[in-house]
Amino acid sequence: MAGDKPTFVVIDDDSVLRSLIRGILTDAGLEFAGSAVNGEEGLKLCQDKLPDLVLLDINLPGSDGINVLASLAKMRRVPRVVMVSGEATLPRVKSSISLGASGFVVKPFTAAKLIGVTEQALGRKLA
Template sequence: MQKSMKPSVVVVDDDSMMREMLKLILLSEDYPVVGEAANGQAAIALCAREKPGLVLLDINMPKMDGMQALEEIHKASPATVVLMVSAEATLDKVREAMEKGAAGFVVKPLNPASVLDRVAKCFNGKK
């Protein structure tokens, strides 16, 4: 029996340790991580090239923050699902991200079960 195809993933965070943790969590459930970036500008270029099904996108990064990158990623590929990653999941930040097209939030510090639950809900049509 063949496994169902899971969406390809791009992980974006300026903290290399956080990127590695997210990758390990995703790989533990066979999500193919096709790339990673440390800032919004690199994320946009990577997403244009890889066309991932999912982007895990940190909010606070150098060069271009996650909110700006979110807008650009959605302009180029409206079907790409974006989950924001932040330690600062205030109501205002959540509302702003959702208005710009984010599918949801993953809160730092990371809880592997919560990350996987958020990802799964994005693709099961539940937010």
Template sequence: MSHTVLVCDDAIFMRTMISDILTSAGFEVIGEAETGVQAVEKYQQLKPDLVTMDIVMPDMGGIDAVREICQGDPEAKVLMCSAMGQQALVVEAIQAGAKDFVVKPFQPSRVLEAVQRVLG
């Protein structure tokens, strides 16, 4: 059975790209979220195996969303999608429970490597 993924990003462009990368590698994207609030709601509703999380989003940023998700489910597997220059925020996200990260611009292979690590 393929792993399920929730893709969180406020840009359709990014959601499309990430979904394409994951789908082509056999993952099943079962939901998308545009805001942090949506991400938390959809996580609880869909219980995906993996979440990809943008950091900068309206209505609750990615870090707060990770914190809420991981408080509700310590086993949650969240992969941060960050941009250059956001190391401090990524470290914060990891301390909040994120399991790995990729930095934009990323190669599809980088994303898949990170996903493999997160899913063990």
């Protein structure tokens, strides 16, 4: 991980949720590297910033989160990915995990749940 603070990117089309996730995780000691509203922007951002962690919505305009997850897995430096979705059907969760997702957070979520899944994905306790 780059430096002392792990970096993260949020890819979600909901601006309120992007802001909420950013606030929770920066308060927990992670460094915000950027956000995107769709899969294409998100992939470009991840290629540019090489974050340690990506919080990724499944339902995105354009390329959905499952396709973005598959593309992230092919990057030269693969980030940990936590899927964030209101659509937590068993097939979606299984598909996400099989493509390399490190965790899954169901919307709506609590700050404690998001931090817990993030800690598990990164393999370390946060502040």
